Amino acid sequence: MNRTASIKDVATHAGVAVGTVSNVLNYPDRVSERTKERVLRAIDDLGFVRNDAARQLRVGHSRTIGLIVLDVGNPFFTSVVRAAEDAAALQGSAVLLGDSGHDAAREANYIDLFQEQRVQGLLISPVGDVTARLDLLRERGVPTVVVDRLADESKFSSVAVDDDAGGYLAARHLLDTGRRRLAFVGGPTSIRQVADRLQGARRAVKEEPDATLEVLDAEGQTVLAGRSVGDALVQRGRADLPDGIFCANDLLALGVMQSLTMTHTFRIPADVALIGYDDIDFAASAVVPLSSIRQPTELLGRTAIELLSEEVESQSPVHRAVVFTPELVVRQSTATPAAG
Amino acid sequence: MNRTASIKDVATHAGVAVGTVSNVLNYPDRVSERTKERVLRAIDDLGFVRNDAARQLRVGHSRTIGLIVLDVGNPFFTSVVRAAEDAAALQGSAVLLGDSGHDAAREANYIDLFQEQRVQGLLISPVGDVTARLDLLRERGVPTVVVDRLADESKFSSVAVDDDAGGYLAARHLLDTGRRRLAFVGGPTSIRQVADRLQGARRAVKEEPDATLEVLDAEGQTVLAGRSVGDALVQRGRADLPDGIFCANDLLALGVMQSLTMTHTFRIPADVALIGYDDIDFAASAVVPLSSIRQPTELLGRTAIELLSEEVESQSPVHRAVVFTPELVVRQSTATPAAG
DNA sequence: TCGTACCAATGAAACGATTCAAAGGAATCG
DNA sequence: CGATTCCTTTGAATCGTTTCATTGGTACGA
CATH class of the missing domain: 3.40.50.2300 (Response regulator)
Structure with missing residues (x-):
């Protein structure tokens, strides 16, 4: 009975076209004050929540970034994670967190999962020997930044501490x-x-x-x-x-x-x-x-997100390896x- | 140039219909050995990765579960998280992790995000006063299990330690x-x-x-x-x-x-x-x-997932509050x- | 009054998967 | 040989958005 409301339901309820509802959501200043109000009320009445799968299918990419760490229990990584989340939030993305637990199989699972989700890109602190799996990502064109380990600069961007x-x-x-x-x-x-x-x-x-x-x-x-x-x-x-x-x-x-x-x-x-x-x-x-x-874990997380953005924006495959100096x-x- | 291959591309390349490719992915024993091979090779050749957004749009729900904790840095929660991830993996779901950091605004963000993602359900260790936001979830019919805090049993299932x-x-x-x-x-x-x-x-x-x-x-x-x-x-x-x-x-x-x-x-x-x-x-x-x-953090995480599954399967809103006894x-x- | 701009709103097409009724083909049986 | 059954494969319809060419309406200037 309780199918969640779609944008079409909202349109009907507000007496407008679906395109208008979409505009209210994505380009609020394209629509007049009066109809905007009507639409917003309808959204509220029906408890409408945008279906991100449909949105993503249409626009071709998600607003999420995959982050795979070796161990969420390690304070070093939790700090990096938090910084990355904050930096991503600023640019309107969310971070999907995966914990590989130093296990190559779990890491592989997360890489697959994140690819199916069409994440914008991947931050990864890789398990053991990097190359094989990461090369695949490169071939598939998934922007990737290697965290806490120097990567071949001709292939990936990376952030690490010296x-x-x-x-x-x-x-x-x-x-x-x-x-x-x-x-x-x-x-x-x-x-x-x-x-x-x-x-x-x-x-x-x-x-x-x-x-x-x-x-x-x-x-x-x-x-x-x-x-x-x-x-x-x-x-x-x-x-x-x-x-x-x-x-x-x-x-x-x-x-x-x-x-x-x-x-x-x-x-x-x-x-x-x-x-x-x-x-x-x-x-x-x-x-x-x-x-x-x-x-400098916060810096590490923030910079990783920034490097990833660079990769996403520019098509040309130029990579950077950023190394931070620790502090006494x-x-x-x-x-x-x-x-x- | 490098648009990722779709199921249609695979079908063309393998010389079969799209439905067949879908069957190979979802019901492998419905299709003959010979065509299965052809399709699998095509998938490999093209580097096809299933677009989960499209899948999700069609079937109506995702294979992910949202988990919002108060602090990923806290060993208590990291242990619960890991157990929940493992339990979820066993039933073919993945866990999306959100860290509210005891901040109601961040919590709200994650709740919204997870709803847009149409998660199967939500495990949440809520910030401060539970009621308001969780009631909304209940109205929207998002199965929810409250972790590490007893919840009104008429409204939610919960797991906690005594x-x-x-x-x-x-x-x-x-x-x-x-x-x-x-x-x-x-x-x-x-x-x-x-x-x-x-x-x-x-x-x-x-x-x-x-x-x-x-x-x-x-x-x-x-x-x-x-x-x-x-x-x-x-x-x-x-x-x-x-x-x-x-x-x-x-x-x-x-x-x-x-x-x-x-x-x-x-x-x-x-x-x-x-x-x-x-x-x-x-x-x-x-x-x-x-x-x-x-x-018993592992037990807590595992049980939370189990309770959530119960909620998802059975339509009728019966909830359970499970309380574990700690150990000396x-x-x-x-x-x-x-x-x- | 007519023509031109401009703004708001419209609604069909597209994204890529899954589903399912239908068709095709092979095998079995009377 | 025809009827029946079983198995495999097909492909159109569908999910809920966004996009964009098009339409309708209003205001302004000539």
Whole structure:
């Protein structure tokens, strides 16, 4: 019984032609004040809601943008998502969000789904090996921007954050506060982000002839993994301890902090300075507020939308790779020993 | 130049009628092996992707479900979202996710958007006062399930978790491990969840004649707020200290823990037992692993989808309110004093 | 008064899929 | 051989918009 009202019903009810109703919706100033009122009242009376499928079928494209992230639970991505949503809303588009959960099959599902929906374009933080699936998108002419990973610039636009620069920033900060025996705590260097951050740190350490950098492997990127590393350090004893520790992410850093502060043998930052990466919420509210490297996630999301718009507007396939530099956030965990 | 291929193009290229192509896509066993092959090859050759707008226009409804949450950054919701996505995928639907960010305007935007998309139904964790906007949905006949909030059962189906039971569970556990001077730390009781958890705790305490419950107000639901409460407790000194603390969420509990363990005057759980709520990831990896109340988020998401399906299938407006009972997770922070 | 502009409103055509009654063809049976 | 059944394929009609050439009406200027 309750079929939703169509534009034709509205037209009948208002005593006008369908084209007029459409004009009220899309070009309000083409229609006279009097009929506009009548139509609007009819819309209200019937509870009419525009059927977007029909609209889309006619005009050929949707007003939505597909966004596929690796993990919605990751604060990095949720922040990017929110920024992208806001930027898209400003230009009248909505974001369809897909969570691939690092699973190539789920990613493929979402790509297909979004193509069937004829999204204007796709923002994607791809799972593992990019090429194959993305090439297909390129062939099909779906404008695509790769997020958080550099893409072959001849094929795609991309936005990413410079992890090497972030690593440099962190290590340089430790050196600047007088630390010389540095340690890098990181998960497997097979993860590109980890490798790049380490490389940046190395670059900074090379600038100081008397500085050293030791690499401590962690089994994963978790608080627990960090605690194991911390426990091992505590075992070593005072003499052999580094005086500045740079962890590849905040979770590791918090784990190391737990371990060092629990034993009460070492003080942060008096004996050891500690800096993490990502600046998650917990960094600021740790027992000793944790210095960290903040990634410009809002900027990332906003820029991704902008690049996509560029792709959509201009037909010619020129792509841009935008790389942002992260930012140092200084807190108590790296205060200078004198001041600490 | 590159208009995407339509079903008609495929039909021509394969030398069959459009209806046949449609059958290959929707009822593969209605068509002979030979023509099926031909059609599939044509689809492949042309890179055909079904235009979902056209499909939807014809069949009258989409294969998507709208889900509006208060905050995608909140682990509680991300877990619900993921479960809902999985459950929806099983029945061949996809979830469109919207993040209202506790903002009624954004919520309204998403409701409109999803209606234009003719979603099969809506799962919503509503902002503030539910009634007005949801009533509209009901009038329009959009099947809706309210998540994480009880709704008037004559109007909507809903899924929620019993916070009173959770509060009871937490307090009862403290009592069971021999604690008698309990404290409840919670944000403003204007938040329904907080009020219910407190009420449940009161119920448990009443069961033990010699037990007392004191309520400590926190300014918000954050680690920092918890730390303030903890600092205040430390000031009090040993004699006046509760021996069991129940915090309305894990962030508060972690703050209290920081405060108590930093001073080294009180030991957890020897002097004070501590339990939180939500069982966030950080609970398990705290300095002293934190006992907590876990909400069955996966179940919540899955059930929400199921209830929605019920609504969609059956025309008659019978609604159900499903309430789940949370689960106690025991860790070191509430070990019995003897054992601790 | 007529011609010209201009503005509002009209309504048929088109978008690309699905549906379904009908037709065509092969096989089976009496 | 004709009738019946079964299976495959056909193609026109349909969904609800937007678009745009066309029409009707009013105002203005000559």
